[in-house]
Amino acid sequence: MISAADANRYKNATGPDLYALCEQASAVRDAQWGQQVTYSPKVFLPLTNMCRDTCGYCTFVQSPDSPNANYMTPEQVLAVAKQGEAAGCTEALFSLGEKPEQRHLKAREWLEHLGYASTLDYLQSQCEQVLERTRLLPHINAGALTKSELASLKPYAASMGMMLENSSINLMKPGQAHYGCPDKTPKRRTATLEAAGELGIAFTTGLLIGIGESWEDRVESLALIRDIHQAYGHIQEVIIQNFRAKPGTAMAGCAEPDLDEMKRTLAIARLILPPEISLQAPPNLEQEYGAYLSAGINDWGGISPITRDFINPERAWPQIQSLDAACRGRGYQLFERLTIYPEFQSTEQHFLVPALQQRVHGLNQTNLLSRGLVA
Structure with missing residues (x-):
């Protein structure tokens, strides 16, 4: 791992310097992860698209005044989860706005109609439904949560996630990406990451680059x-x-990060982070798969055969065959994985409650059978 001071020297790396940086990151990736690159076959469940935050880049969130603002019903959740199960998915990604009932009357009315006091209560019930009626493993992305909220959800999710996005308080200022977003304060996001650690929750986080940060x-x-x-x-x-x-x-008028900016950031992430942390980049937001592989990633994240990316609906998921070809072209093999990585699945670590431990074991056995690795 390199220090922050060393990483800052690569701020403007380009050409041969960027190539050398990516080579260094790739060597770290290869030493830890070998020639295997992974993805998680998932189904996307946008439980509600209302939110109390108003991020400057977001189209997922709908105003309560919009006819598109809604909560998925239990019947809709189960129907989509069943479609995903039939298509070979193993992950049920629950993504939702943050505590919309605390800001919007329409959200409170929806919840009352559904019979729940809060969005998180409803989320828990739908994770439980998916566990009881499908073989999928829920992964929860519900934003910034308190320790007690995380603890209440842990028995119903194999893993959870929340993007840090960035730790800069400057993004909270007027005119910046997170202005007026109470759940995007660095203090609140950091507290969620720490609480998840205290509770032993296998967690996903990350950065959103190009939103005004340095x-x-x-x-x-x-x-x-x-x-x-x-x-x-x-x-x-x-x-x-x-x-x-x-x-x-x-x-809408802001400049997007170019490919070199992504490669530079990916490579530095690989060198700053402990090598056992998986490094991922969404393949539907940039089609230069080989460039991402050269910068040190080892995972493509969740990809759905049946549901779109509701956060970036204009960006279709890539075909698995395309990713496989890109991996093989660079000397890597593409494999499916579960939403919780193998290193977090052992009974000694207590990342999974017993019922989820059994589900994970069963899915692992099924995957091994499908690959002909067990009799």
Whole structure:
């Protein structure tokens, strides 16, 4: 691992310097992860698209005044989960706005109609339904949560996640990406990461780059993630996601990070973070798969055969055959994985409650059978 001071020297790396940086990151990846690159076959369940935050780049969130603002019903959740199960998915990704009922009357009315006091109560019930009626493993992405909220959800999810996005308080200022977003304060996001560690929750986090942060902010954010993981050992993967400008948002006219910016950030992430943390980049936000592999990633994240990316609906998921070809072209093999990585699945570590432990074991056996690795 390199220090923040060393990482800051690569701020403007390009050409041969960027190539050498990526070579260094790739060597670290290969030493830890070998020639295997992974992805998680998932189904995307956008439980509600209302939120109390108003990020400057987001099109997922709908105003209560919009006819598109809604909660999925239990019947809809189960129907989509069943479709995913039939298509060979193993992950049920629950993604939702943060505590919309605390800001919007319409959200409170929806919850009352569904028979729940809060969005998180409803989320728990739907994770439980998916566990009881499908073979899928829930992964929860519900934003910034308190320790007690995380504890209440842990029995119903194999893993959870929340993007740190960035640790810079400057993004909270007027005119910046997180202005008016109470759940995006660095203090609140950091507290969630730490609470997940205290509870032994296999966790995903990451950065959203190109939203107004500096290079130094990115390095500081990655160092913060590293330090939290070293304290608790629970961060299983880090995502580096590139901002994409969307019509109708406050940041519609902002410049997007180019490919060199992504490669530079990915490589530095690989070198700052402990090598056991999986490094991921979304393949539907940039089609230069080989460039991402050369920068040190070992995972493509969740990819769905049946549901779109509701966070970036304009960006279709890639065909698995395309990713496989890109991996083989670089000398790697593409494999499916579960939402919780193997290193977090042992009974001694207590990342999984017993019922989820049994589900994970069963899915692992099924995957081995399908690959002809067990009789």
